[in-house]
Amino acid sequence: MTTVPERVASETTAPATGRPLPRSRRRWLGRLPLHITLAIVSVVWLLPTVALFVSSFRPQAETATTGWWTSFTLPFEFTLANYE
Secondary structure (H helix, E strand, O other): OOOOOOOOHHHHEOOOOOOEOOHHHHHHHHOHHHHHHHHHHHHHHHHHHHHHHHHOOOOHHHHHHOOHHHHHOOOOOOOOHHHO
16 A cells, blocks of 8 residues: 655745745745855855955055055045056
């Protein structure tokens, strides 16, 4: 005798309507923690690159004394002198 396993209602039905969720939606929800983790890792990975890029357009004296994030406050003092 073979028994068919019962579906768990919370995994296969939409909360408000009680209709079954499509397979693609369940797969997407199951991978949501993975996508959030990848987004966080990507931001952390790109932050030093953005900081170096912004710092490369700042005068050397300011780069040595203040952080790169202060370059976004007024007055903007970007220069191309570092590329001459």
